[in-house]
Amino acid sequence: MNRHSLTRAIxxxxxxxxxxxxxHRAEMINPLLFFILVTSLFPLGIGANPNLLQxxxxxxxxVAALLAALLSLDGVFRSDFEDGTLxxxxxxxxxxxxxxxxxxxxxxxxxxLPLLLISPLLGVFLGLSGDGIRxxxxxxxxxxxxxxxxxxxxxALTVGLRKGGMILSxxxxxxYVPLLIxxxxxxxxxxxxxxxxxxxxxxxxxxxxxLSLSPFxxxxxLRISLS
Amino acid sequence: MFNNFFxxxxxxxxxxxxxxxxxxxxxxxxxxxxxxxxxxxxxxAPTDYQQGDSYRIMFIHVPAAWMSLxxxxxxxxxxxxxxxxxxxxxxxxxxxSAPIGASFTFLALVTGSIxxxxxxxxxxxWDARLTSELIxxxxxxxxxxxxxxxxxxxxxxxxxxxxxxxxxINIPIIHYSVEWWNTLHQGPTVTKFDKPSIHISMLIPxxxxxLAFKLYYAFVVLMRARVEVLERERSAGWVRELVETK
Amino acid sequence: xxxxxxxxxxxxxxYVWTSYAIALLILLVNIVMPLRQRRKVLTDIARAARxxxxxx
Numbered sequence: 001m002n003r004h005s006l007t008r009a010i011x012x013x014x015x016x017x018x019x020x021x022x023x024h025r026a027e028m029i030n031p032l033l034f035f036i037l038v039t040s041l042f043p044l045g046i047g048a049n050p051n052l053l054q055x056x057x058x059x060x061x062x063v064a065a066l067l068a069a070l071l072s073l074d075g076v077f078r079s080d081f082e083d084g085t086l087x088x089x090x091x092x093x094x095x096x097x098x099x100x101x102x103x104x105x106x107x108x109x110x111x112x113l114p115l116l117l118i119s120p121l122l123g124v125f126l127g128l129s130g131d132g133i134r135x136x137x138x139x140x141x142x143x144x145x146x147x148x149x150x151x152x153x154x155x156a157l158t159v160g161l162r163k164g165g166m167i168l169s170x171x172x173x174x175x176y177v178p179l180l181i182x183x184x185x186x187x188x189x190x191x192x193x194x195x196x197x198x199x200x201x202x203x204x205x206x207x208x209x210x211l212s213l214s215p216f217x218x219x220x221x222l223r224i225s226l227s
Numbered sequence: 228m229f230n231n232f233f234x235x236x237x238x239x240x241x242x243x244x245x246x247x248x249x250x251x252x253x254x255x256x257x258x259x260x261x262x263x264x265x266x267x268x269x270x271x272a273p274t275d276y277q278q279g280d281s282y283r284i285m286f287i288h289v290p291a292a293w294m295s296l297x298x299x300x301x302x303x304x305x306x307x308x309x310x311x312x313x314x315x316x317x318x319x320x321x322x323x324s325a326p327i328g329a330s331f332t333f334l335a336l337v338t339g340s341i342x343x344x345x346x347x348x349x350x351x352x353w354d355a356r357l358t359s360e361l362i363x364x365x366x367x368x369x370x371x372x373x374x375x376x377x378x379x380x381x382x383x384x385x386x387x388x389x390x391x392x393x394x395x396i397n398i399p400i401i402h403y404s405v406e407w408w409n410t411l412h413q414g415p416t417v418t419k420f421d422k423p424s425i426h427i428s429m430l431i432p433x434x435x436x437x438l439a440f441k442l443y444y445a446f447v448v449l450m451r452a453r454v455e456v457l458e459r460e461r462s463a464g465w466v467r468e469l470v471e472t473k
Numbered sequence: 474x475x476x477x478x479x480x481x482x483x484x485x486x487x488y489v490w491t492s493y494a495i496a497l498l499i500l501l502v503n504i505v506m507p508l509r510q511r512r513k514v515l516t517d518i519a520r521a522a523r524x525x526x527x528x529x
Contacts, residue, residue: 224389467522
């Protein structure tokens with residue numbers, strides 16, 4: 001129960017998730033492919049007019065990121081739930097909220113980070129300017145952890161349910177709306193050459209808020225789901 | 228003495244009796260206020276020089292929107308009380324409120340849309356208020372869906388309490404972000420839903436309707452709560468007696 | 474204001490009266506549903522009690 005063993009526990013947790021993810025690399029690719037595919041579908045669907053694409057680009061990329069994150073969230077607690085590891089988390093002497101933070105970190109490394117890294121390519125697909133791509137990257141850097149954090153609460157609430165996946169979208173997407181609004185607006189504004197400090201501060205505020213509150217909500221939800 | 232009252236109130240059997248006695252009075256008061264509000268709103272209030280008589284939809288739309296937010300607060304608050312102090316009655320009130328809140332949100336959306344048609348020519352506009360109400364409807368539907376998906380009533384109530392709390396924290400954030408988004412994309416048009424100053428002859432029916440809706444919510448939530456209590460306390464002695472005397 | 478003017482609502486009759494009608498409908502549904510549910514629950518419990526008594 002000392003600090004040392006807590007850090008060890010979290011490190012082990014993150015490492016385990018990463019190793020498991022590496023073993024099922026194909027599954028890791030799925031949300032990433034989805035992200036790229038969905039973004040690429042839009043020019044096909046609405047025409048390749050560069051002005052139009054530039055206008056919708058930020059929103060499209062961010063919506064695709066939301067959906068990709070949603071797709072990947074289901075796996076966060078499911079395998080642990082099925083083999084009983086989740087109960088072990090709750091029974092351990094470590095604060096569940098911190099263990100949850102470890103799980104969310106692992107999830108972000110596995111799904112959020114790849115999305116982040118591929119985003120400049122997608123920016124190019126939709127004709128974003130250099131400034132736009134730079135700010136897109138920053139919004140995703142700040143925002144994808146928020147997606148994982150908020151999503152974790154939803155997953156924790158639905159982990160024991162059969163049709164959990166469908167309800168998860170309904171629960172989580174409304175909560176993603178502010179992030180979507182601020183982030184896509186930031187990229188839009190940057191592409192127009194205007195300063196975006198206000199937008200980025202708002203996103204950073206969302207990050208801080210979700211970092212401080214969501215682990216507790218997730219832990220409480222896990223306790224309820226497993227009761 | 229108050230302590231005793233709250234302890235007794237938390238007992239399902241006592242709640243069932245008390246609420247049964249209260250409901251007719253609340254319903255009657257609500258009906259009177261509705262009639263008064265309708266009279267002052269539809270008959271007495273003058274025609275608006277800008278919107279003609281279509282503005283009278285406001286007497287439904289605005290109180291419905293107020294209720295949709297108010298009920299969500301009550302739901303989250305009752306859920307929190309149920310979660311922290313393990314008071315069953317609080318859980319019951321929380322989950323009973325959800326369908327009612329969703330109904331009011333739906334009503335606000337529909338009346339908002341109908342009101343907008345003669346004004347703006349379309350059945351839907353992405354106005355900040357309507358968009359926020361739409362997201363609120365999704366939040367309510369999420370609560371209802373989650374509750375329906377969990378078999379055990381106690382677990383379901385507790386899960387829904389967490390969800391409602393998460394939602395209530397997000398509502399101001401969502402509201403602010405949608406307003407901001409709206410000014411970005413629509414320009415500085417003042418939406419007709421926000422009347423800068425409201426004449427007293429229109430304010431009175433509005434407040435009467437708002438009060439009527441509140442009392443309506445009170446008696447309808449008690450009606451739903453009683454059903455939920457019966458379900459949960461099926462095997463209790465007092466429920467059996469109740470069934471036998473019917 | 475006479476009755477026909479009242480119903481006419483300055484030309485907005487459809488919009489105003491549809492809104493009020495939908496409101497009335499929603500208010501009624503929210504009253505009727507708990508009543509029906511209550512009746513159903515009570516009959517369910519009564520039926521289960523009868524069955525239990527028969528089995529003992």
